[in-house]
Amino acid sequence: MLPEIRLMRDVDVAALSPLLRLMILAVAYADTQGGIGLTATGAMNRKFVHWAAVHFHWPEYCCEDLYSINKVLNEADMPPLWVVRDMLSHLKLLRRKKDVLLPTKRGRDFFVKPQAFFDLIATDYLYAYIHDGQRQEDVRGRMRWWHVFLNLINIKARAGCSLNDLVKELYPSETYPAAEAEMTVEASMIRSDFRYDIMRPLCWLGLLHEDREGLTIIQDGTYHRTPLWAACLQLESDTQTEIGVH
Numbered sequence: 001m002l003p004e005i006r007l008m009r010d011v012d013v014a015a016l017s018p019l020l021r022l023m024i025l026a027v028a029y030a031d032t033q034g035g036i037g038l039t040a041t042g043a044m045n046r047k048f049v050h051w052a053a054v055h056f057h058w059p060e061y062c063c064e065d066l067y068s069i070n071k072v073l074n075e076a077d078m079p080p081l082w083v084v085r086d087m088l089s090h091l092k093l094l095r096r097k098k099d100v101l102l103p104t105k106r107g108r109d110f111f112v113k114p115q116a117f118f119d120l121i122a123t124d125y126l127y128a129y130i131h132d133g134q135r136q137e138d139v140r141g142r143m144r145w146w147h148v149f150l151n152l153i154n155i156k157a158r159a160g161c162s163l164n165d166l167v168k169e170l171y172p173s174e175t176y177p178a179a180e181a182e183m184t185v186e187a188s189m190i191r192s193d194f195r196y197d198i199m200r201p202l203c204w205l206g207l208l209h210e211d212r213e214g215l216t217i218i219q220d221g222t223y224h225r226t227p228l229w230a231a232c233l234q235l236e237s238d239t240q241t242e243i244g245v246h
Contacts, residue, residue, distance in 0.1 A: 002143060002146055003146060005126065005233065006119050007119055008232065009230070009231035013118050018057075018058055018080070018204055018206055019083065020114055020118060023093070023110070026085075026088060026094070027107045027110060029048065030101055031108065036100060036101040037100055043074065044075040044101075046073060049073045049074060049077070052078065052081060061079070066078060082132060083125070085101075088101075092104055094107055122205055125205060133196075151237040152166060152169060153166065154229075157223050162220055164191075164220070167194055171187075207233070211224060
């Protein structure tokens with residue numbers, strides 16, 4: 001059974017969740033600027049993408065970094081926008097009318113009280129959303145493991161943990177060697193999949209924060225639970241200090 005995500009405490013969800021905050025900002029922009037303009041191919045136009053880059057403050061996708069790589073920004077250059085747009089469309093918070101995206105009545109309700117939508121957004125995004133490069137069968141197959149992932153992270157991230165800490169706990173030593181220099185292709189893929197399929201969604205949703213201060217782009221940070229984690233999750237491991245996963 002998938003762990004239930006249900007907001008049980010009064011926390012500032014918009015401040016803690018990058019995904020929810022961006023969804024709110026996108027709806028507000030569409031409501032005040034006559035919609036989000038679309039290109040001939042249906043992508044969000046450069047005017048909005050630039051505005052998003054400046055205002056979103058998305059982890060790992062700050063405006064300066066994006067423009068250091070691209071002279072101009074298109075929707076394809078900012079992966080978080082793909083998720084924001086997909087979720088806004090899936091939940092019918094924005095609708096397309098000719099060449100613009102406009103807020104629906106439900107979208108305006110969401111803007112007024114976003115915390116009322118958090119449970120639905122979090123559940124759909126974490127358990128069912130198919131990120132770019134993923135396969136639907138992989139997302140479905142992973143559902144039976146989410147209780148293991150979340151309970152392990154619940155324990156390990158209390159004091160902070162690395163990606164290696166989690167992967168080494170989850171997978172046998174013969175699959176994930178102690179020395180990274182000895183890592184097999186299979187082990188490297190497991191590590192990458194766990195980072196992008198498990199840890200990144202938890203960070204983008206705002207349940208985890210990756211401390212990357214002083215690190216290069218290729219280095220992994222330390223993961224910590226945010227106040228939003230305890231505010232919306234009740235897990236078997238809340239009173240445990242260790243968990244067996246093998």
